[in-house]
Amino acid sequence: MQFKMISLAGALALALAGTASAQEQIVRIGSVAPTTGSDSHMGKDNENGTRLAVEDINAKGLVIDGKKIKLQLLAEDDAADPRQATNAATKLVDARVSAVIGHLNSGTTIPASRIYANAGIPQLSPSATNPKYTQQKFKTTFRLVANDAQLGGTLGQYAVKTMGGKTFAIIDDRTAYGQGVADQFAKAVKAAGGQIVATQYTNNKATDFNAILTSIKSRKPDIIFFGGMDAVGGPMIRQMRQLGINAKFMGGDGICTGSLPGLAGTALGDDQVVCAEAGGVPEERRKAVDDFRAKYKKRFGIDVVYTAAYAYDATFTVVDAMKRANSTDPAKYLPELTKSNYPGVTGTIAFDEHGDIKDGLLTLYTYRNGKRELLTVTK
Template identity: 70%
Template sequence: MKLKSAIIPLTAAIGLAFAGAAYSQEVVKIAHVGPLSGPNAHMGKDNENGARMAVDELNAKGFTIGGKKVKFELVGEDDASDPKQATAVATKLVDQKVAAVIGHLNSGTTIPASKIYSDAGIPQVSPSATNPKYTQQGFKTAFRVVANDAQLGAALGKYAVQKLGTKQIAVIDDRTAYGQGVADEFAKGAKAAGGTIVGTQYTNDKATDFNAILTSLKGKKPDVVFFGGMDAVGGPMLRQMKQLGISAKFMGGDGICTGSLPGLAGDGLGDDQVICAEAGGVDEAGKKGMDDFRAAYKKKFGIDVVYNAAYAYDATMTVADAMAKAGSADPKKYLPELAKISHKGVTGVIAFDAKGDIKDGSLTLYTYKGGQRTLLAVTK
């Protein structure tokens, strides 16, 4: 009896020791922020899914930092594509002491939130915000893994004039930081290539009726209508262009260059009518890796990639790589490693310049045929 009574507390003590070891495992919080409500929710959820894939993979393989196994926790937040909500969420995440932020999706939310993260010393890696202003503020914590609007807009403007032979161009933007930024850069690129901007109009990112602005532009007889904004507005705009008999090519940036555009545009989307560019893209050598990612994404979530999920995945993996190189998840310690990182990701090599922009960012041009997005070219 005495022996048995001695074994019981010993067994309990061993159990408590193991429980204590498990409990003491370091939890590293990585936040993802994007619109999970409103018209851009499908894009925000897509980016969050990409970040979640990375976190789940890291945890499954028992990722270690400084020789210790850590558990990553993804903290998902909704900014509804609203600047005020974005700053409120940023403040909340600072209070929660997250180790990094993947996001935000929109330039209009990424830019105001970046000041809050910078003040707190928390690294922020956006998988999709393309307005050049984001990395021109001098914040050491701001990074992006896609090319910016200056590159994207200029490439589209040059393509419109030199490849399509366009001379008469109309420009519409939704007055967001992203939409206005990419439209301005497109106009600069088109003018530099010899094109003429025959009309400029504005809408907003929640608009559904474009008859007045489209009717005004129809009289200018544009060969191309460029729209700076997102697919939730661009799709209905295409429908109304058809209704008004406007047969111009429709161009835009990565905001409209999505798998959701055909459903949003319906019969307004003609073959080869839309030409758009995504910030990012892989060459032939990287195609298999991207195809594998898309297949794994569909298997995990039951849906196809919508937007920039692979870039959110790479952003998350790049942050983890920097932590491993620094031997710490403390932002102060791993931030210098992040700034000089060279991480081989699904989308290519992730390395940043002095401002935090990705080096040698790729651009991918697409059109749509039979309701399917079709690759035109990958360029830099």
């Protein structure tokens, strides 16, 4: 009899658990970034930012339309490859995610965006800067950072007017991001009165730059600008020093990472590199970002590498729109997403009619004693 009573009690417990489970709705959030390959440290940073947001939201408890919601992260690796990116996008659409945070690179974000748009799924990129992403006029595309026109333009103006550069060499890795930011930098340099004396190209997996750097050396530029990522930029800086090239080195947010000192080594030097991050933290938000960085390190055991805070804010912005729409259905909460005014870690998240961040800031940095140092925050 005792055995039967225990069995009945167990059955009752299972039934209650089943009822609670039935009342809990699983809402899937997709995250796509390169978690293998040379950009994997950046891609994992994006994924970690999204994961931390999902965990924080679940820990606080989320109720929408009277239902307890549990967010579930579905993370995909696109290896910074456009074809793999579209495969990952298709997989997430088939899994019926309610939103996608990603991709990392412009070259993967842009082709994947059409797949999400066709499915009506909002896509918020924490890092893709090529203007084409939001120029496609998809209603589902959103960007949390300034674009290449702002990034390259600001760097070009700064290079001539503040750094005093007169002659410039430009190298890009032929990706959508690298070429885009390099082109915008060149336009701004010319507009400010600077002269482009050399233009060279590489790829995002290259390790040997002696031929192009030797060609550039003979032109004696004041500044070399590289459009690409830190995994290529770091070794390029090493080889510049080996060849005795003393020009300043500049780049966009792709090189502007905490990983660059390790990749460039002692060749980095003090005040030799100037870069800009497509995003900025006004003074009043500095403590919030510092607190986020501390929370991130406690959770993952490593420092923030790149744009984790923007991925974190993107996830919270999506959930905020769901709350205001009282629905997790993309078709119902998308109109609210376009009206976002969310107070995030990085600042207020609000979008213009194209899906670009409003009043996007840029942060310029240099490196001293192997550490990234703030120069200025600007628009």
